[in-house]
Amino acid sequence: MVLSVSSAVADETKTNVYFGDTHLHTAHSFDAFLNDNDSVFPDTAYRWARGLPVIHPTNRARVQIKTPLDFLVVSDHAEYLGVITELHKDRSQLVDMGLWGNLKRWVQLGIADYLIVIGAAEQLFTYGLPEPAAGSGYDPVADPNGGLMEVAYGDTSSIVGHVWDDIVSAAERHNRPGTFTSLIGWEWSSTPTGANLHRVVFTPDGADKASQFLPYGADISQYPQDLWAWLGSTSERTGSRFVSIPHNSNLSKGYMFGEITIEGNPITAQYAKTRMAYEPVVEVTQIKGDSESLPGSPLDDFADFETYGHYLQAYTTDYQPKPGDYVRSALKTGLSIAEKVGVNPYKFGMIGSTDSHTGLSSAEEDNFWGKYANDSTPETKDQSIIGDANNNGWSMSAAGLAAVWAKENTREEIYAAFKRKEVYATTGPRLRLQVFAGWGFPLGASNSDDIAGPGYAYGVPMGGDLTRARATDRPEFLVRAVKDPQGANLDRVQIIKGWIDELGEQQEKVYDVAWSEGRSVDEKGKLSPIGNTVNLKTARHANTVGASELSVLWKDPLFEPDQRAFYYVRVLQIPTARHSLYDSIALQTTVIDSGPATIQERAYSSPVWYTP
């Protein structure tokens, strides 16, 4: 079918993979500050990301990332942005609230100062966390406990304004087109009744546009629809472009990817369209756990990875994972809704990011600086943090990188990659993952030096669409995974398929499609597990098992051309030490009861969708 078309243009531009973090807090975030980060502001955060040595916010040691990042979004909480931090230093910007108001504020600030000075500021943070639902209604925002804690500081917009200036100007200062990309952003932190609906918002545009607005926080509205409406009107007013990234769906109590809206209304085509206009990508893995697949799925031996079952609330309640909390079930729900209303509200790509509050984006197990500054050292990780008494620094994971395929490392190209979903998630290692889907890749495509050549010519990359083809019968997937150059070998490559069957039921299946040599598949089709080479006394692993690279051309054996489906790739590394094992060796204690000693780090590609 290939013609000798003289006028065809060959596209020789290569895409490269860039690794970054779109979710990082500095001392401008109230909770980062209250948990002992009072010195790492955006400037230091960018210096760390670019590979420079910096001073740690609490232990004052010199620390440094092993492999620099290619891009970073500093995404501080928009709610009371910088206010708590600034007021601890300087009260001159407070506005008059009348005698009684001023007195109350003085008492509040005094208590805050007192707790900060005696080193118990995290109590303030816990005090401010929401309580679980008290009413029986569906809408968590309308629940009696759905409100936000009231902070009676009066109008603080002038403080927020100059803090926002600091964030914007740090991003402008560190942006190096071609080498390092800094993106301006913030976090909208809606958590009604402890149901986490958080979104990170970033813009590819610069200070000229970002200086025309202040970031939109959950203190203005806790409904995502209101956030999207504001993004729309602000786009129109200033010309800014935005990407909004939902995260920690694992803690959303089923609300992040529900079958109905937060208010309890049905999802309409218009709702789906608006959601997709702003939310092309979801953050699927980070320090507060992994949200890929429901823990305990009987169909998946590798589910229940870094499950973090601790809600963001003032006291502990049982963790009850729901389909609306996890990405794989959400992708399936999306297919069902698309069948009903015509538009899929959950047609998203996947990335990872850290959500670190130390200002130091660290996802390396052997160089992990914690969620908060106060749980970033081995001797302080067993503190109970974030409200829940069963939760500590070892319940968390050194995780989250966003990988982006783009022609160059610039704001424009990274934004475009997010829009077309040519992005993927890793739990920390710099795994290189290419995925293409099509109907007839040339023979030997999986062995070619550069699979991107046949990949782009005969298929679509991750994040793309397939529809009914004319000639061929079943879709093919061209996949290449390469280990982190400084990291561990690979165990296997899997393709995860979700679809709607002929009865309209949601289905899923996990296929092992490529694995390291010398392993057997039993009569039930189960691949033997990879060996564990980690020495528990030294935390070192050996790359004596596993493969450094896995390439495969896979064809779906059970394809039905009339059924909607999605496919994404999961790559597993061989077992390596978790940060808790490094800590237990350093502390010379044998037992750390939160989390396993070794884990299989992984990557998740964005899906490819098939629509009949």
Added chain:
Amino acid sequence: MNSFFNKIVKEPLFQFLTIGLILLGGERLINSDDYSDDQYSILIDDQLLAQFMQRQAKSFRPEDALKTIQGLPAIERQSLIENYVKGEVLYREALALNLERDDQIIRRRLMQKMDYLAQGFYDEKPPLTEADLRAYYDSSREDYTKVATATFTHVFIASGKNLTWEQGKTQAMRLLKDLNAGQVPFENSGLYGERFLYNRNYVNRDDEEIGSHFGADFQKEMFSLDLLAPSNAFKWQGPLKSDYGWHLVLVTRRTPIYVPDFQDVSATVLADAQRQQEREIKRLAIDKLVSKYQVEDKAERK
């Protein structure tokens, strides 16, 4: 000793406690009538203790609570009472100090309680007739509207940089002939042209998403192209101009924006209309309360 005292006086905590005591004392002097004996007696019974225990341990089964209370050893009952009394005393003292005034959390909590009361009126709501449902459907058509979508693949010739817009168009026209002569199918579009900034294939994508990738003019043109019968599905069309260059498109499916008939969505309309009715009943109930009040605006205009 003196320096210790100075230190204490400078402690913010000490300052707040002092202020608290002054506020408390002052309040008592002014409102001394409110502190009758009744204020200082707390009556305990089994029912109350059972409720208190249940609130503390939410998993407790209500039917068992009273039995448990009645069978409780005296010492445990005493400690339960002490816990209850502590809370009750703090609550009463806070009310006596009028601490609930100007407290936004308490204000909102009470507002929400009124909100729940208003829901009680739902039971008396009249059943919705078909005429009601049709009226609701007419007034909220936007909720039922199916959005416009298109399914297409495209071959892209970047223009405005290496090629001028004119040169790009000429090249695209030439390529168009070849694509149609060769009957190049949907899945082979990647063999031609350059890689586009966004996607190669667009399957069932809505009009606005297409617009956000290609620009408004392209979006308009895409949705005004002739729709081809499936047998002609290999007709490449174009070139269409985007913000980035020229595109030859193979459109295999397009759905228009349309509103389904009432019959096709009547079940959804019923559910939506009932919700709307409940909201309306609540609104009327609140309006009725508001109408009892006179609002005076003492704005000082210049």
